[in-house]
Amino acid sequence: MLVCEVGNGRSASFWHDNWTSLGPLIDITGPRGPAVTGLSENEVVAGAISNGAWWISRSRSRNRFISLLRECLPEVAPILSSEVDDIYLWKPGNNAASSSFSTANTWEALRTQGETVFWHRQVWFQGRIPKHAFITWVTARDRLGTRDRMRRWGLQVPAGCILCNAADESRQHLFFDCCFSAEVWSFFCARLSITPFVIFEDGLRWLSNPSSDEFLKLIIKLVYQAAIYSIWKERNARVHNQSFRPARILIAEIKQVVLARLDPLSRAHNSRRTDTTLLGTWFGRF
Structure with a gap:
């Protein structure tokens, strides 16, 4: 990612610096390049010029390394x-070379590019609660250890939903078909004047623009993720600790957590509107 913009060629390494469009020349010829061509491995670009031309241009050798270098080297006149002196620039990926370092561009160049999903802004939105967003992300990728998945792995676990004992546990059932979860969703959907979700993926798509009001949109996203997190937490508490809580306790917990998150966010958002506040929008519904 480090490229050399050659000026007078007095400091750029002929073999090791990335100063041609093909990258470091030593990577093209291999370690035998300097020995075969007769140019020291420590030579600078200017040192490879003799009598107004590349030193190698006068060679009559048909060695493949020399022939390859003739094709790689640029014009000597500039x-x-x-x-001006040679300068070194930072060039991550397909970005233009720059004298300044960008962490974001470097990360994008280094990381493995995954498949683009439609729900990334519904999960990783500004103002999210990190642990809620993480569980929502795992859920959106269908990677939670629900009982249907564990049974497919060959584990001998009960198939039934521990929240309602009315059907087999799966992602769709646990979060939307289960009567326990439905009680949680119904409370918040009624207060927010929205239709309860039916299919998990449909809910994620709808979250991309759940309201024209920016404050209400943020509240809906926070409530959605808090509900996903709390339902999964309750499910695990029943499986591992035999601790059972009614839906009304989860509702109260979700309200408390979301309100605590809205308090600092409200101070940051209030300057953007004069008709109401983020907390005012919350208390108007709850």
Whole structure:
């Protein structure tokens, strides 16, 4: 990612610096390149020029390394006439070379590019609660250890939903078909004047623009993720600790957590509107 913009060629390494469009020349010829061509491995670009031309241009050798270098080397005239020093620039991926370092561009160039999903902004929105967003992300990728998945792995676990004992546990049932979860969703959907979700993926799509009001949109996203997190937490508490809580306790917990998150967010958002506040929108519904 480090490229050299050659000026007078007095500091750029001929073999090791990335100063041609093909990258470091040593990567093209291999470690035998300097020995075969007769140019020291420590030579600078200017040192490879002799009598106004590349030293290698006078060679009559048919060695493949020398022939390859002839094709790779640029014109010498700009280097001979230059009065500026060589400079080194940062060039991550397909971005333009720059004298400044960008962490974001470097990360994008280094990371493995995954498949683009439609729900990324519904999960990783500004103002989210990190642990809620993480569980929502795992759920959206259908990677939670629900009982249907564990049974497919060959584990001998009960198939039934521990929240309602009325059907087999799956992602769709646990969060939307289960009567326990439905009680949680019904409370918040009624207060927010929205229709309860039916299919998990449909809920994620709807969250991309659940309201024209920016404050209400943020509240809906926070409530959605808090509900996903709390339902999964309750499910695990029943499986591992035999601890059972009614839906009304989860509702109260979700309200408390979301309100605590809205308090600092409200101070940051209030300057953007004069008709109401983020907390005012919350208390108007709850």
